[in-house]
Amino acid sequence: MSAYKVKVDKDLEDLIPTFMSNRRKELDTLRVALAAADFEQLRQLGHRMRGVGNSYGFDDITDIGKLIEEGARSGDKAALEKHIAQYGDYLSRVEIAYE
Amino acid sequence: MSSVTDLAATGQYAPARAGFRVLVVDDDPDMAGYLALLLASEDMAVDCVPDGRSAAGAILKSAPDLVLLDVLLPDTSGFEVCRRLKQDPATALIPVVLVTALEDHESRVNGIQAGADDFLSKPVRREELIARVQTLRRLHETRRELEARRLAAEVQRKEAIRKAFSRYVSPRLAERIVGELGSEQAAFGDAHRLHVVALFADLRGFTRLTESVEVGEVVGMLNEYFSVITEAAYRNEGTIFSMAGDSLLVGFNVPFPQPDAPVRAWRTAQDMIGSFAPVLARWTQRGGMPTGIGLGIASGEAIVGNIGSPHYMNYTVIGDAINTAARLTQMADAGEVLVSGAVHEAIRGVLPAGRVEARGDVALRGKSEPVAVYAVRP
Numbered sequence: 109m110s111a112y113k114v115k116v117d118k119d120l121e122d123l124i125p126t127f128m129s130n131r132r133k134e135l136d137t138l139r140v141a142l143a144a145a146d147f148e149q150l151r152q153l154g155h156r157m158r159g160v161g162n163s164y165g166f167d168d169i170t171d172i173g174k175l176i177e178e179g180a181r182s183g184d185k186a187a188l189e190k191h192i193a194q195y196g197d198y199l200s201r202v203e204i205a206y207e
Numbered sequence: 208m209s210s211v212t213d214l215a216a217t218g219q220y221a222p223a224r225a226g227f228r229v230l231v232v233d234d235d236p237d238m239a240g241y242l243a244l245l246l247a248s249e250d251m252a253v254d255c256v257p258d259g260r261s262a263a264g265a266i267l268k269s270a271p272d273l274v275l276l277d278v279l280l281p282d283t284s285g286f287e288v289c290r291r292l293k294q295d296p297a298t299a300l301i302p303v304v305l306v307t308a309l310e311d312h313e314s315r316v317n318g319i320q321a322g323a324d325d326f327l328s329k330p331v332r333r334e335e336l337i338a339r340v341q342t343l344r345r346l347h348e349t350r351r352e353l354e355a356r357r358l359a360a361e362v363q364r365k366e367a368i369r370k371a372f373s374r375y376v377s378p379r380l381a382e383r384i385v386g387e388l389g390s391e392q393a394a395f396g397d398a399h400r401l402h403v404v405a406l407f408a409d410l411r412g413f414t415r416l417t418e419s420v421e422v423g424e425v426v427g428m429l430n431e432y433f434s435v436i437t438e439a440a441y442r443n444e445g446t447i448f449s450m451a452g453d454s455l456l457v458g459f460n461v462p463f464p465q466p467d468a469p470v471r472a473w474r475t476a477q478d479m480i481g482s483f484a485p486v487l488a489r490w491t492q493r494g495g496m497p498t499g500i501g502l503g504i505a506s507g508e509a510i511v512g513n514i515g516s517p518h519y520m521n522y523t524v525i526g527d528a529i530n531t532a533a534r535l536t537q538m539a540d541a542g543e544v545l546v547s548g549a550v551h552e553a554i555r556g557v558l559p560a561g562r563v564e565a566r567g568d569v570a571l572r573g574k575s576e577p578v579a580v581y582a583v584r585p
Contacts, residue, residue, distance in 0.1 A: 117333075119244065119248065120241070120244065122244075123237070123240050123241065123244060126236070126237070126240070127237050127240075130236070130237055152279075155279070155308055156235055156238075158308050158329065158330075159235070159238060159307075159308040159329030159330060159331075160235055160237045160238045160241070160329070160330070161330065162329075162330030163238065163241050163329065163330040163331045163332075164237070164241060170330055
């Protein structure tokens, strides 16, 4: 399976370890919220992903966040399961290049 | 310089010589860190707080030059934080940029209604953030420069007024008058009626002296005399109303209340005679005609204010007390202070024992009723 390659501005390099650590914690929280069918928390987390992802150069995080936010709004648990799994896959295979 | 990773621990990031301070309000530490990094790269100092309550505390502690405010905060909405900032006169001028992933029309309208100066959409584009913040920074700096110029002009204006008033009143009183500029109860406003204590000082025998000495010498002597008695008036917080020939009129309890006005007038008379003594000794030594100061003090209602025409105006005091003080001065011998009965009653506790002589009720020129007069030799 190929990796997700992301180009990040060199001056953001110091921030990235914390950023990625927070994304992994976010994934765990998403899974817990899904199990509890806590759609409000899922919506908020999706909203946050949407805002922060692209700012750092992670367009996919913004896109997945948008889908999670929409799924939470409509209460579509199946779609949310799919998007959260997609997010987990993304985080496990993302490769960052600083330039 | 602090590294960006310090940000999470301290909430602050301040490049050297940063003169523009930004407060970032965002509960997402990654977004706050990102914004702080970009702003710091533009030589701005950045503080980060996670909620509305912390933002209010940080602003109260030290007002920033700009606030970047997330709309969705854990404790209150960014709209509400913005509204409070804009309603408080102390913070209303701080530019607020709402940062939000909300793109709907209603959110923008809410932001405008809350008083936001600008908007920034998440994801935040580096170029857009810098452009918007730099624009607000320029506006802020222009406003600050204009404010500094306005303040400098105000200081200059007050200094000019202070200098002008310093010719009539003591420096301390001039400061107080300048401090009250713009106040509805400004002491130098419209003419009004006041209880005034008036002191006249006059140089006995000086007119004859002027006939026997050179003009230049007369001017020098008058300057020396007025310097001494003016200083005495200022030391006791008197207001000089007129200086004519060799006489000086000083008012007390005007323009500001002086509960001890009669005592101040008496102390001024003592001070004038005492301070003038060495000058008088020098004049006598130089062969001039012996002379001295005669003084009169009276009190009563008077009209005080700027009186004259649009072309020539004087801060003036008019009333019976002034006329009485003038008449008493004419009667006073050199080194003698004549005071009216009312003034004597007010200062008798501070007069030197054995130096007061009651002259009885005296008919003064221009007055229908006789006036009780007391002569005091300090």
